[in-house]
Amino acid sequence: PAYVGRAKEIQKAEKARKAGEDIFAANKEIKEVFDKINEKFSVDPKSTEIGSVIYAVKPGDGSAREQAASCQKVLGGLANIAQEYATKRYRSNLINWGMLPFLLKEDIPFDNGDYIFIKDIRKAVAEKATEIKAYIVSKDMKEFTLTLGDLTEVERDIIQSGCLINYYRMNK
Numbered sequence: 650p651a652y653v654g655r656a657k658e659i660q661k662a663e664k665a666r667k668a669g670e671d672i673f674a675a676n677k678e679i680k681e682v683f684d685k686i687n688e689k690f691s692v693d694p695k696s697t698e699i700g701s702v703i704y705a706v707k708p709g710d711g712s713a714r715e716q717a718a719s720c721q722k723v724l725g726g727l728a729n730i731a732q733e734y735a736t737k738r739y740r741s742n743l744i745n746w747g748m749l750p751f752l753l754k755e756d757i758p759f760d761n762g763d764y765i766f767i768k769d770i771r772k773a774v775a776e777k778a779t780e781i782k783a784y785i786v787s788k789d790m791k792e793f794t795l796t797l798g799d800l801t802e803v804e805r806d807i808i809q810s811g812c813l814i815n816y817y818r819m820n821k
Contacts, residue, residue: 656701660725700727709739718742747812
């Protein structure tokens with residue numbers, strides 16, 4: 650129920666990053682997150698996209714599938730994590746908005762409000778990685794595995810372009 654407010658708070662950091670401003674001033678919580686990530690990896694906050702993620706067991710059923718992806722993207726959403734997607738249309742909507750349609754085949758390893766870090770996700774999409782390591786940013790950076798399912802070449806290109814509109818713009 651608190652997704653919209655929390656997503657807007659996270660979005661402040663991403664907007665600051667894109668503007669070349671201090672992301673830590675925009676969202677003080679993010680500093681602790683990057684400090685923890687940098688204990689394991691060398692990550693530049695200025696080149697790391699920051700956004701929200703929604704988890705659901707089987708999202709995309711009913712009328713929500715038409716508006717949910719666009720609303721999530723407007724709030725700074727970068728991905729969904731699901732056990733499966735209820736419809737191909739909802740999954741396509743995520744991709745068309747440039748969001749990652751992750752699948753999780755194990756029990757949910759994270760809690761509501763946890764931060765998740767995925768290193769080199771652009772490279773994983775480009776190289777057609779079948780399994781993607783993700784980390785719950787906590788005291789021990791707990792690793793878990795995500796997949797993107799079977800993405801077509803065009804779906805990969807749309808995601809890498811940022812959204813379907815950018816894809817069409819780049820491929821006239």
